[in-house]
Amino acid sequence: MSGRVLATEIVFPSFNPERKVFAEAGIEMIATGAGSTGEILDAAEKTDVDAILTATHISISEEVFEQIEGLQVVSSYGIGVDHIDLDSATKYGVPVTNVPDYSIEEVSSHAISLLLNCARSVSQYDKQVGDGGWDWETQRPLRRLRGQTLGVVAFGKIPRRLVEKLDGFSFDVVSYDPDVSESKMAEYGVEKVCFDELLSRSDLITSHVPLNEESYHMFDIDAFKTMKDDAIFVNTSRGQVIDESALYKALEEDEIACAGVDVMENEPPDGSPLVDQQNIIITPHAAWYSEQSMEELQRKAAEEIVKVLQGEAPRYLVNTELTKDTTVDV
Structure with a gap:
């Protein structure tokens, strides 16, 4: 078979996993480094494009689907497709395809790391010692974790694994x-509750919701006011589910x-006052990452394209909503 794949943003150290998958299928990959919708369209205009491989930094708008004739599939690195x-x-x-199962271990572990770091004030103690201090009382009061209530917002693959890992607590x-x-x-020993009850009952809260119209800024002023004043809040899903001014x-x-x-x-969060806040830990969208998850993500995103171009179901x-018999209605 043959075909051409347009890869947009360059977000990984190399495209070796994708190139290997495509080479075995006789597909050409064109890495553009496109940083905007316009650059995608400009690159596509120069060559026949059968597929787009994209990360989350560029909007794949109606203009793309309208103007790139013969486009057969868009494959997104990662879980979110907002x-x-x-x-x-x-x-x-x-x-449109994604890779919903590549970083279950990594994100669940990262969320736990943030929860435990906050609960035990690890970063704050470390900074104090680095500044020349040596005083355990600066982070009083810390509470025993056993018996506390953990609130899990959304209960898909990642939070289910998180709950399994935290069983011993x-x-x-x-x-x-x-x-x-x-x-x-x-089945996981978890009680189903409404959103407000979760906020009001939980000592620790971890968010794993996808970004959509319902979840945009779901953690707003009212949500934070509903939480306990000693609550710990962690988010490893999408930044836009939080109203950052409210946080x-x-x-x-x-x-x-x-x-x-x-x-x-x-x-990056240029100018955000949260960066200088003392009682927050911020990591640079790294929860998904391990060497193994990165290779798996790149490979699986490419494999989805191969399947579609070979006439198989992804x-x-x-x-x-799409099936083999879908007709285009424009």
């Missing part, structure tokens, strides 16, 4: 996820005790 106009993709009959675990049944949560206010006014975030509304079709 940067892709799925309605337009479906309208033009273009399958003897937390009381509650979760809010309208799409997961009470019986499924019960800053909650931390500044001691409405919650501490936060740990791996994602920000704008990345493993991870996002716009599931």
Whole structure:
């Protein structure tokens, strides 16, 4: 077979995993380093493009689906696809794929690391010692973790693995996820609750929600006011699920005790007052990363394209409305 894949942003040290997959299938890969929709269209205009391989930094808008004739698939690195106009993709009959299972171990472990770091004030103690101090009382009061309530916002693959890993801590675990049944949560020893009850009951809260219209800024001023004033809040999902001005206010006014975030509304967070806040830990969108997960992500994203170009059904079709018999209605 033959075909051409347009790779947009260059976000990994190399494209070796993708090139190997494509070479074995006789597919040419063109790495553009495109940083905007316009650059994608300019690159596509110079060559026939059958597929796009993209990360989350560029909007794949209706313009892309409309102007690139013969586009057969868009494959997204990672889990989130909020940067892709799925309605337009479906309208033009273009399958969109993602890789929803590549970093379950990494993200669940990273969320736990942030929770425990906040709960034991590890970063604050380390900074104090680095500044010449040696005083355990500066972080009083710290509470025993056993028996505390852990609130898990969303209950997909990653939070389920997180709950399994935390089993030995003897937390009381509650979760809010309208799409997961009470019986499924019960299999993991988790109690299903509404969002407000989770906020008000939990000592520690970890967010794993996808970004959509319902979850945008779901953690707003009211949400943080509903939390306990000694609550710990962690987010490893999408930065936009948090109203950062509300989080800053909650931390500044001691409405919650501490936060740990791996994602920000704008990345990098230039000018964000959260960066200088003392009771927050910020990591640079690194929760997904290990050498193994990075290779798996690149390989699987490429494999999805090969499947579609070979006339096979992809493993991870996002716009599931599409079938083999879908006709394009424009």
